[in-house]
Amino acid sequence: MSGRLLAATASLGLVVGLAGCGGEDPAADPTGAAAFVVGARGNMPAPRPAGLAVEVLDRAVENQSLAAIVVADGEPSVLGTRPLLVQGATSQAREATKNDNRQAVLDGIAGARADDEEADLLGGLDLAARTIRSVETLPHEIAVIDSGLSTVAPLDFTQPGLLEADPEELAGSLARVGELPDLEGMEVVFQGLGDTAPPQEALSIAQRANLVAIWRAVVEAAGGVMALEERPLAEDTAVDLPEVSIVPVPNGPACAGPTIELAGADVAFQPDSAEFVDPAAARAVLQPIAEQLVQAGATATLTGTTARVRELGGQRALSEQRARAVLSELVDLGVPASALRAVGLGSEFPGYVPDHDAAGNLLPGPAAQNRKVIITLENGDTWVLCE
Template sequence: MNRAGGLLAVVLAGALVAGCSSDEGGAGGGFAGGGGGALSCPVPVGPMAFAVSGRANSPEPGLPQAVQDATVSTLTRAVDEDYQPRITLINVDGRPVSAGSDTFSSDAGNGIAAEDDRNAFLNGFGEALTGLRAQTPEVDVLGALDLAGRSAGGNRPGTVVLVDSGLSTVAPLDFRQRGLLDAPPAETVEALRANNALPGLQGVTVVLAGLGDVAEPQPALSPAQRSSLVALWTAVAEAGGASCVAVVDEPRGGDAPSDVPPVSVVDVPPPPTITPGQTTTLPDDNSVGFQPDTAEFRDRNAARAVMTPFAQFLTASPSRRLALTGTSARAGTPQGQVDLSTRRAEAVKALLVELGAPGDRISTRGVGSQFPGYVDDVGPDGRQLPGPASQNRTVIVEPTG
């Protein structure tokens, strides 16, 4: 049998080979069991790069079942095609680096011997993957994705697998910047493109796993926030040139590795506090936010759930009134800002009326970016800053009676 695992060796023997889930009886490196089903993208027989984090604030490294199955399948088909794929492991931390790479090959004369070669190779790879530990403080997920994309390039289409919570803390995609988690993905992608910061993923298949799954002390994300994070990283991968992007929903749990460099906690904004009798600022998020440059809700059903208590408040007494004030980022002309913020306030009013509130007791106006709480959302180069811009896009609901 050929040498099958000179690559990386540290801790998960056999999880890939056995296809076992990460329940207490297996060594799946922090993913829940139950099988993950097939990936939504075809995985080509080509080079593979795994960008995996063994860092603070994120569960210990491991691969979900669907990725394990796809990796086994790729190496099996590589033997059939007489192709020797290169497998690279990227350490995701504040300064991502290649943790090592190796080429899988088999000179076996029959299927059983080829399977033995494959399993031996995957044993070594699995041990290295789960033993991966961060070396540098913070985490640069964008940089890791770019490095993985370059590692998976070549004459054949390759595959990049990213396993991390996705909460990067290094510029230009630093989720410590307030509002960035809620910003529309298209806007963040455009900001990255303007700074030539999109990852190079031309023609590769990208698999995203573990997004939004965190470990203490990082506060947990809400389902809406995780959805925003998944949408953002999907958009980043697509904008980077990925041929197909698959998101693995299999939850990733467990504690973070010990004795690793610190990673800053990302402040996770709580959902809006709904106190209908008090002034409430509706944020630009997946609950009551709008599609970019429109007065269309991102999720109308979620907006209905948020606005129902306000409609009930208004109908409970004929003396009650609500004033809706729309605000905006500083983009476009001042008049355009006022017009857009007015239309968004009117969209909230229309939703309240739809929920049974009397329209004649609801007033609307738009003030654009001219309001006391405005946060500077234009950078030194004159470009929009997605996080601050998201903070400025609100509808303020104020009881007046």
């Protein structure tokens, strides 16, 4: 018997039996199932349920549901299951059983530990859904207590551009290759999305927001309904856990010499739009750029680029609109409009990354890499920000 299974047996205390008979206030019939998907691995804080995740547990206890714990490491597995049956001839005895059931699940989550390298949350969701779907009665609920930073294909955030990918495009690409779990009719609560622990770098506000949007798009494309618990994970993770690859986190705009490249992690736009996802965040990124332009009296060209989606004329129009949106924000920050000009090249630009596979399907990661606004100083000037 593996260490993981031994831990499951001890912490969940697998129960077989029926609710007690007789006495006042008899317990209702058991109904539904709930699964708790936990990271319990390196690069993220320890999984400790709170808020909406605890509410999933409380409902499961009241419903006498089947409870399951799934560890979402590189090879997800069911840590253990427990029917949360209420036993006892009196209301006090039944209430004590409920408390015991609740604590057993909490202890099981606290004792969970990754066995395998890497992180496969998509696979963990699939395993959780299949486990609770074996119970015919409703409700079916899943609580995911995880950073969301999967490192296993087909959802591998170590791949360039994937953390900035368009959520709908990414969910659509998973659906196209049949990699979405079946979450039809299920409610899925996420806690801890974007919460990291060393050596994994922290995500920016914009990066975390896009990660949340990606998982929401995945859940909805899979037929489920997602809720987000904002309370962060904060407890130290266990030591000596299997290795998990670090997800690259861009730290500000890429710049070299006279050019600065603003990607989705810097100034994210709404899909097929020149509207900023977070105008305040975009302004914060553009503020130091505007300051140098003003102080140096410099002139610059803003070049918009995009993925190879729709015909070239549409690409160029959208990329120019995005360049003009950045230009407008710089003007609002004090840069003379006469010092700036905007152009749009669409997908025809130096450095274009092929963003379709051999079958012609869009690749969300490379597509995200191609969506940017490049600010180039003229007259041989260079960016102080790059020094």
